[in-house]
Amino acid sequence: MCGRFTLTATKGTLQEQFSLPFPEFTPNYNVAPSQQILAIVSGGNEKKAGFLHWGLVPSWAKDKKIGYKMINARSETLDEKPAFKRLLSRRRCLIPADGFYEWKREDDGKTKQPFRITIGNGQLFTFAGLWDKWRTEEEEYFSCTIITTKPNQLMESIHDRMPVILEGDDQDIWLNKDIEDKHILKNILNPYDANNMSAYPVSTLVNNPRNNNEACIDPLS
DNA sequence: CCAGACGTTGTT
DNA sequence: GTCTGG
DNA sequence: CCAGACGTTGTT
DNA sequence: GTCTGG
Numbered sequence: 001m002c003g004r005f006t007l008t009a010t011k012g013t014l015q016e017q018f019s020l021p022f023p024e025f026t027p028n029y030n031v032a033p034s035q036q037i038l039a040i041v042s043g044g045n046e047k048k049a050g051f052l053h054w055g056l057v058p059s060w061a062k063d064k065k066i067g068y069k070m071i072n073a074r075s076e077t078l079d080e081k082p083a084f085k086r087l088l089s090r091r092r093c094l095i096p097a098d099g100f101y102e103w104k105r106e107d108d109g110k111t112k113q114p115f116r117i118t119i120g121n122g123q124l125f126t127f128a129g130l131w132d133k134w135r136t137e138e139e140e141y142f143s144c145t146i147i148t149t150k151p152n153q154l155m156e157s158i159h160d161r162m163p164v165i166l167e168g169d170d171q172d173i174w175l176n177k178d179i180e181d182k183h184i185l186k187n188i189l190n191p192y193d194a195n196n197m198s199a200y201p202v203s204t205l206v207n208n209p210r211n212n213n214e215a216c217i218d219p220l221s
Numbered sequence: 222c223c224a225g226a227c228g229t230t231g232t233t
Numbered sequence: 234g235t236c237t238g239g
Numbered sequence: 240c241c242a243g244a245c246g247t248t249g250t251t
Numbered sequence: 252g253t254c255t256g257g
Contacts, residue, residue, distance in 0.1 A: 109232095160230090
């Protein structure tokens, strides 16, 4: 699955890469569920970048707390689940990142070793996500979830799920509002190429979501 | 018809 | 909101 | 994902 | 154990 990631790039890099204005943000070495994360959505005829709370709160939810359980959505069943089905056609988003963490359960069955996974030369990439808007008389709450898939050859040694990563044309398809065919959309939700991905162990400092500094991404010696 | 669920992961 | 179960 | 809390009453 | 918070 995907329950933690990094976005250490600067606002300038993001703006250049996506040709979009981005709001101010600080580099984050330990992005955790419930936090506000940067996302790109299709607004009107244009793309738009802004913050969404990580942990999907469907529009019909009675209580925001459901979001703590909805940090991921399985790509295989996206078009069947009531919480996600309706979002697949009209509420897709991309979530920029430059690494993500997965915890590997050691053979003793108790301890877990965190790994950081990166793409290419540590370059920026995007997760495929879905978003929704929840509102009461007092507030509006925008939230999102990250889509997962089965692991590629590299990831299966660490965990049995991995986030869906989109690049190039697939990013355009995902944000194209004219495309609503679920077969076309589901067809791009695949495990990323293991040959362009690397994983390295990191300190358990990353376990605590309050730790947010370069030590989180330092390779374990 | 109304009531009630709506999710993923990991662990047992 | 939308679907499943009774 | 992991960390950390998990409770009520009465008094200050 | 289970739920909330980050």
